[in-house]
Amino acid sequence: MIPAAFEYHRPKDMAGVLAVLVEHGDEARVLAGGHSLIPMMKLRMADVPHLIDLQDVDGLSGITVDGGRVRIGAMTTQSDIIGHAALAEAAPIMREASLQIADPQVRYMGTVGGNVANGDPGNDMPGLMQCLDATFILVGPDGEREVQARDFYEAAYMTDREDDEVLLAVAFDAPSGGYAYEKQKRKIGDYATAAAAVLLEKNGDTCSAASIAMTNLSDTPVWSEAAGNALVGTSVDAAAIDAAVAAMLGDIDPTQDNRGPIEFKRHAAAMILRRAIARAWDRA
Amino acid sequence: MAKKMHIQMTVNGEEQEFLAEPRELLIHTLRERLNITGPHIGCETSHCGACTVTINGKSVKSCTMFVAQANGADVTTIEGLGSPDSLHVLQEAFKEHHGLQCGFCTPGMITRASKLLEEIPNPTEEEVRFGMAGNICRCTGYQNIVKSILAAAAEMSAAKEAAE
Numbered sequence: 458m459i460p461a462a463f464e465y466h467r468p469k470d471m472a473g474v475l476a477v478l479v480e481h482g483d484e485a486r487v488l489a490g491g492h493s494l495i496p497m498m499k500l501r502m503a504d505v506p507h508l509i510d511l512q513d514v515d516g517l518s519g520i521t522v523d524g525g526r527v528r529i530g531a532m533t534t535q536s537d538i539i540g541h542a543a544l545a546e547a548a549p550i551m552r553e554a555s556l557q558i559a560d561p562q563v564r565y566m567g568t569v570g571g572n573v574a575n576g577d578p579g580n581d582m583p584g585l586m587q588c589l590d591a592t593f594i595l596v597g598p599d600g601e602r603e604v605q606a607r608d609f610y611e612a613a614y615m616t617d618r619e620d621d622e623v624l625l626a627v628a629f630d631a632p633s634g635g636y637a638y639e640k641q642k643r644k645i646g647d648y649a650t651a652a653a654a655v656l657l658e659k660n661g662d663t664c665s666a667a668s669i670a671m672t673n674l675s676d677t678p679v680w681s682e683a684a685g686n687a688l689v690g691t692s693v694d695a696a697a698i699d700a701a702v703a704a705m706l707g708d709i710d711p712t713q714d715n716r717g718p719i720e721f722k723r724h725a726a727a728m729i730l731r732r733a734i735a736r737a738w739d740r741a
Numbered sequence: 742m743a744k745k746m747h748i749q750m751t752v753n754g755e756e757q758e759f760l761a762e763p764r765e766l767l768i769h770t771l772r773e774r775l776n777i778t779g780p781h782i783g784c785e786t787s788h789c790g791a792c793t794v795t796i797n798g799k800s801v802k803s804c805t806m807f808v809a810q811a812n813g814a815d816v817t818t819i820e821g822l823g824s825p826d827s828l829h830v831l832q833e834a835f836k837e838h839h840g841l842q843c844g845f846c847t848p849g850m851i852t853r854a855s856k857l858l859e860e861i862p863n864p865t866e867e868e869v870r871f872g873m874a875g876n877i878c879r880c881t882g883y884q885n886i887v888k889s890i891l892a893a894a895a896e897m898s899a900a901k902e903a904a905e
Contacts, residue, residue: 458785462743465763465809495805496787510810560789560875565799645786645874
């Protein structure tokens, strides 16, 4: 399992990263935690003649919670997220989801930026970011720009990010109300067979706002606006949950693979969403 | 032949310097270059945890790190925790509580457990199982591994209290 040879770059700042990206174009890739890219390089499914390690670049990691706005630097690890008290207070769904990613060793290395920017439909953060209506901050040779998570994903491993751009951070408003991240997986370390991120707001006995996103059930994460709408204005009773699940099933497009046939995945998606809605409503 | 780079790292307290291709995996560096054969190669696909070492205070699967990434790093392997003459508390506990059968996963288990107990000195059984979820054992059924780690935690806590 030896990858093809590459030239290794470890710049100290973003200017250095961008210089390598501009010079080598799609022959260069940035390396964050490496737990998606390195396995692909070892299998020689990814060919990276110029590898740019981001570990020494200043200012890429860290979590700030400021007046209800959360910003998480791209190199922040899942382990950092799990251990951050202010984030757990402001957006507990981040901790709940991170605890379900891979295993402890991988969480020490795996980063938010890598999880978000890789574009792997199996990653958990993209769906969660869409559920939170997060903004991605990218930097390139022409400066910084922002993209909404809900507009970022085009197809498997295809995103709105240009080859000479790097993800700097993700940002979102701290959600209020109830939350749940539910994930069905075959074993520790596996990607989801189906996962659901749910945020619900409650006004009296009525659901006043809902956001629902699904993971690994299409070639991109699926933010199901229709599923959320099916809950708003209801008391999240059985009929409303049935309607939300039916709406979600209309938006996903799973494929058959070693996690099961399409019908099983649709079954798992429905079950996991029911659980997530019930738990989020309970917490709202 | 790809270009070699100058690498410096501290392994078990000892300074190491050598030339290596950046693509060399850290587990191969440790085992084949430095003859530190405690960390094992189980799956080589970041699933099994047999190659777990501690790098700059993090438990890491050394099959999923290039040697170039570890340039300048502080690395601890099972060899840095205890020796045959002076076993680490965890090694003693694994021996005492039958925490191993074939022993192949044990260096990774103990190296990971040492970091877990640093972070959570008095874990519950559930915390041990969750914290050890990145290490696979095909012999024991895990029961005695968990028992060993809990016993080591109790002993380390008692020793700490006695010292205070």
